[in-house]
Amino acid sequence: xxxxxxxxxxxxxxxxxxxxxxxxxxxxxxxxxxxxxxxxxxxxxxxxxxxxxxxxxxxxxxxxxxxxxxxxxxxxxxxxxxxxxxxxxxxxxxxxxxxxxxxxxxxxxxxxxxxxxxxxxxxxxxxxxxxxxxxxxxxxxxxxxxxxxxxxxxxxxxxxxxxxxxxxxxxxxxxxxxxxxxxxxxxxxxxxxx
Amino acid sequence: xxxxxxxxxxxxxxxxxxxxxxxxxxxxxxxxxxxxxxxxxxxxxxxxxxxxxxxxxxxxxxxxxxxxxxxxxxxxxxxxxxxxxxxxxxxxxxxxxxxxxxxxxxxxxxxxxxxxxxxxxxxxxxxxxxxxxxxxxxxxxxxxxxxxxxxxxxxxxxxxxxxxxxxxxxxxxxxxxxxxxxxxxxxxxxxxxxxxxxxxxxxxxxxxxxxxxxxxxxxxxxxxxxxxxxxxxxxxxxxxxxxxxxxxxxxxxxxxxxxxxxxxxxxxxxxxxxxxxxxxxxxxxxxxxxxxxxxxxxxxxxxxxxxxxxxxxxxxxxxxxxxxxxxxxxxxxxxxxxxxxxxxxxxxxxxxxxxxxxxxxxxxxxxxxxxxxxxxxxxxxxxxxxxxxxxxxxxxxxxxxxxxxxxxxxxxxxxxxxxxxxxxxxxxxxxxxxxxxxxxxxxxxxxxxxxxxxxxxx
Amino acid sequence: xxxxxxxxxxxxxxxxxxxxxxxxxxxxxxxxxxxxxxxxxxxxxxxxxxxxxxxxxxxxxxxxxxxxxxxxxxxxxxxxxxxxxxxxxxxxxxxxxxxxxxxxxxxxxxxxxxxxxxxxxxxxxxxxxxxxxxxxxxxxxxxxxxxxxxxxxxxxxxxxxxxxxxxxxxxxxxxxxxxxxxxxxxxxxxxxxxxxxxxxxxxxxxxxxxxxxxxxxxxxxxxxxxxxxxxxxxxxxxxxxxxxxxxxxx
Numbered sequence: 001x002x003x004x005x006x007x008x009x010x011x012x013x014x015x016x017x018x019x020x021x022x023x024x025x026x027x028x029x030x031x032x033x034x035x036x037x038x039x040x041x042x043x044x045x046x047x048x049x050x051x052x053x054x055x056x057x058x059x060x061x062x063x064x065x066x067x068x069x070x071x072x073x074x075x076x077x078x079x080x081x082x083x084x085x086x087x088x089x090x091x092x093x094x095x096x097x098x099x100x101x102x103x104x105x106x107x108x109x110x111x112x113x114x115x116x117x118x119x120x121x122x123x124x125x126x127x128x129x130x131x132x133x134x135x136x137x138x139x140x141x142x143x144x145x146x147x148x149x150x151x152x153x154x155x156x157x158x159x160x161x162x163x164x165x166x167x168x169x170x171x172x173x174x175x176x177x178x179x180x181x182x183x184x185x186x187x188x189x190x191x192x193x194x
Numbered sequence: 195x196x197x198x199x200x201x202x203x204x205x206x207x208x209x210x211x212x213x214x215x216x217x218x219x220x221x222x223x224x225x226x227x228x229x230x231x232x233x234x235x236x237x238x239x240x241x242x243x244x245x246x247x248x249x250x251x252x253x254x255x256x257x258x259x260x261x262x263x264x265x266x267x268x269x270x271x272x273x274x275x276x277x278x279x280x281x282x283x284x285x286x287x288x289x290x291x292x293x294x295x296x297x298x299x300x301x302x303x304x305x306x307x308x309x310x311x312x313x314x315x316x317x318x319x320x321x322x323x324x325x326x327x328x329x330x331x332x333x334x335x336x337x338x339x340x341x342x343x344x345x346x347x348x349x350x351x352x353x354x355x356x357x358x359x360x361x362x363x364x365x366x367x368x369x370x371x372x373x374x375x376x377x378x379x380x381x382x383x384x385x386x387x388x389x390x391x392x393x394x395x396x397x398x399x400x401x402x403x404x405x406x407x408x409x410x411x412x413x414x415x416x417x418x419x420x421x422x423x424x425x426x427x428x429x430x431x432x433x434x435x436x437x438x439x440x441x442x443x444x445x446x447x448x449x450x451x452x453x454x455x456x457x458x459x460x461x462x463x464x465x466x467x468x469x470x471x472x473x474x475x476x477x478x479x480x481x482x483x484x485x486x487x488x489x490x491x492x493x494x495x496x497x498x499x500x501x502x503x504x505x506x507x508x509x510x511x512x513x514x515x516x517x518x519x520x521x522x523x524x525x526x527x528x529x530x531x532x533x534x535x536x537x538x539x540x541x542x543x544x545x546x547x548x549x550x551x552x553x554x555x556x557x558x559x560x561x562x563x564x565x566x567x568x569x570x571x572x573x574x575x576x577x578x579x580x581x582x583x584x585x586x587x588x589x590x591x592x593x594x595x596x597x598x599x600x601x602x603x604x605x606x607x608x609x610x611x612x613x614x615x616x617x618x619x620x621x622x623x624x625x626x627x628x629x630x631x632x633x634x635x636x637x638x639x640x641x642x643x644x645x646x647x648x649x650x651x652x
Numbered sequence: 653x654x655x656x657x658x659x660x661x662x663x664x665x666x667x668x669x670x671x672x673x674x675x676x677x678x679x680x681x682x683x684x685x686x687x688x689x690x691x692x693x694x695x696x697x698x699x700x701x702x703x704x705x706x707x708x709x710x711x712x713x714x715x716x717x718x719x720x721x722x723x724x725x726x727x728x729x730x731x732x733x734x735x736x737x738x739x740x741x742x743x744x745x746x747x748x749x750x751x752x753x754x755x756x757x758x759x760x761x762x763x764x765x766x767x768x769x770x771x772x773x774x775x776x777x778x779x780x781x782x783x784x785x786x787x788x789x790x791x792x793x794x795x796x797x798x799x800x801x802x803x804x805x806x807x808x809x810x811x812x813x814x815x816x817x818x819x820x821x822x823x824x825x826x827x828x829x830x831x832x833x834x835x836x837x838x839x840x841x842x843x844x845x846x847x848x849x850x851x852x853x854x855x856x857x858x859x860x861x862x863x864x865x866x867x868x869x870x871x872x873x874x875x876x877x878x879x880x881x882x883x884x885x886x887x888x889x890x891x892x893x894x895x896x897x898x899x900x901x902x
Contacts, residue, residue, distance in 0.1 A: 004278040014490030022249035112459030126423035148445040160469030169416040173331035177374035184416020210846040240805040550837025553794035557803035577702030598709025600690040627842040631849035632880025642671035
């Protein structure tokens with residue numbers, strides 16, 4: 001017998017009688033102000049929410065806060081003029097010196113400040129982690145309250161890879177002292193577009 | 195990394211020699227428990243979420259066979275190569291083979307308690323593969339040649355000065371430097387090199403989705419993603435109990451996991467893998483290693499519901515005051531104590547007794563494992579299987595004989611009180627473990643019964 | 653109502669004052685109380701040590717002694733929980749079940765059956781003008797649900813607190829950790845002596861830090877352990893079981 005056959009046979013012999021799945025697996029969350037909840041939670045997890053009316057405002061913000069920064073890439077045609085790095089490369093290792101990546105997010109979750117991105121937003125899977133700083137543009141109309149709502153709207157296997165990103169990378173592995181910026185991006189700015 | 199030398203009581207005695215350090219360890223972990231409390235109090239439906247998760251996992255355990263077959267078929271259709279390993283040895287050999295077939299001699303690994311359980315690092319190192327753990331806590335203990343002491347916070351037993359010393363030795367950071375920001379930056383630079391240069395990366399699996407043939411890996415550091423997206427080969431090690439039926443179930447589990455573990459609303463990254471990158475490979479290794487045996491134990495199978503959040507470790511007053519290494523097992527704390535005896539009863543007979551059965555663990559468990567009840571039941575199994583010391587069995591038989599007989603019980607009580615009253619030195623000495631740090635109770639001349647029978651009856 | 657008084661073995665032998673206070677208390681609230689003379693032990697010390705298979709004799713003796721009563725009441729959360737969950741007698745299954753259904757820890761008996769806090773007249777007339785720390789014994793709290801548990805997202809309640817609120821002059825202190833285990837744990841207290849003592853010391857420190865003059869609770873086992881630590885430290889803080897406080901007068 002192969003390992004597979006052995007394992008499956010042992011499981012079949014040992015598993016208990018079938019128990020049904022529960023009926024209640026979705027719960028409603030009501031926030032008085034979804035956008036505020038998202039922004040507050042994002043701050044709690046070390047990120048920053050910036051409310052903007054249009055791409056011009058994003059442009060202005062980046063020019064101000066990242067003045068002089070090189071190694072900028074974006075997937076957003078509206079902000080292409082800010083980029084000095086072309087993402088149309090074959091080897092993701094070449095992204096190693098990226099300082100700022102600006103991408104868009106498909107959907108945002110208020111309860112935990114998570115933003116879903118998949119291969120439709122990521123020309124390279126490693127893009128949001130390898131960059132030193134990350135900015136995500138999210139339309140407020142894509143805000144949902146909780147994860148049940150998120151999974152309701154998403155098809156997670158629409159592409160081969162997708163991820164929820166909540167705040168910048170972090171660790172508290174050294175004596176529980178929180179350090180923002182572990183192996184992924186050191187900072188996350190989310191532009192909440194009208 | 196052999197700490198099988200000391201059982202839990204002896205290891206804990208050593209741990210408790212440095213009381214200030216125990217206080218620090220206890221307070222640090224209690225702090226994590228309070229962060230958990232603050233996070234869960236914000237979710238009014240928290241207890242219902244736990245119930246939903248518990249029932250989903252109960253269903254999973256009862257339907258594992260078909261779920262795994264469905265999962266495998268869809269994973270394969272997605273382009274994932276699926277392997278099966280009956281035990282640790284097969285798991286380790288498989289992973290070694292995948293690495294060498296990829297033409298690599300190096301591996302970068304993100305956190306996987308399964309690989310700790312299988313002693314993968316040791317095996318690979320002995321077979322000429324250089325392994326680097328990319329989770330910061332894991333990297334620290336790896337440099338020190340120690341196992342992790344906690345499922346989620348591998349280096350929680352170390353102070354920043356310990357980390358500073360280790361990094362000075364291994365990374366060349368400044369001697370005496372302890373600032374966590376500085377030390378983390380040093381690790382970031384060092385590990386970035388690792389991510390950029392290694393062609394094979396290994397991760398664990400937090401959840402595998404039967405419905406879609408994909409799996410989810412959760413990290414705060416982004417290390418799993420950095421490793422696999424820059425590698426040619428992604429190996430994912432999975433205990434077979436990690437399967438869940440549908441994507442929508444992730445809504446329940448991802449709301450519970452990070453809040454239970456650290457008090458965060460979700461981990462920074464919750465990465466869903468379905469297909470390998472074009473031209474690259476994903477190998478998924480489904481592992482048994484005693485899980486199917488545990489599945490066959492009606493009293494203990496619920497331990498397989500565990501999602502490895504470590505909430506039970508953080509709340510356990512014994513774990514906080516004895517440290518993970520005292521459990522001489524890949525997984526420490528309350529959940530470790532009900533999983534480990536299944537792997538080796540003789541080795542782990544002490545673990546279910548490393549508890550007062552206070553029940554706090556069962557209350558924080560997001561999937562409602564009846565941990566403290568299983569601890570009690572393991573005690574019965576282990577003693578009946580003969581893993582108790584002979585002296586204990588004899589003492590227990592004597593106790594039973596005395597306590598079930600009203601006459602002998604009263605006699606023993608009189609003798610006990612008499613001893614304490616007239617020859618206290620027989621109890622108040624260093625052979626009496628109670629007396630190490632506690633005074634004996636004051637011995638009254640009369641028991642309650644003595645007093646009661648002398649009362650005038652109405 | 654006719655009540656069988658179940659006094660844990662170590663209370664009978666070492667803390668008879670707690671048993672006397674329990675008897676007094678139950679009589680004060682109008683119970684017809686009897687102490688079955690041949691009771692011994694509930695069997696928990698063996699069972700928790702993994703030797704439940706040796707406790708059949710204790711079980712049979714327990715059933716013999718307590719079957720005749722409407723209620724069986726004990727000043728011990730852990731012993732009550734043990735009987736509730738584990739009492740079995742193959743030869744007297746009905747009686748064993750009756751006992752399991754009718755066994756109560758003292759404070760829950762007073763709040764749930766006697767409904768003491770709701771009575772218009774307070775029959776206790778107890779006075780205890782001191783700062784008191786309430787130790788929440790684990791088996792009573794998490795096993796018998798005597799009060800809400802800090803881990804859960806659920807409405808607060810506390811049966812012991814309701815009763816202590818009826819005592820004149822008593823001031824309950826607020827602890828830093830409201831329901832952490834004291835570390836007694838049965839044979840744990842000697843098998844894992846280092847951790848047990850450390851847990852006890854930490855509990856005591858919490859009470860002392862917050863100004864308690866007395867430490868109370870529903871389990872003498874916990875109190876005996878904390879008292880051992882207090883006495884070793886030369887502390888003036890004393891332990892008193894709930895029954896003693898609820899029957900205290902000036």
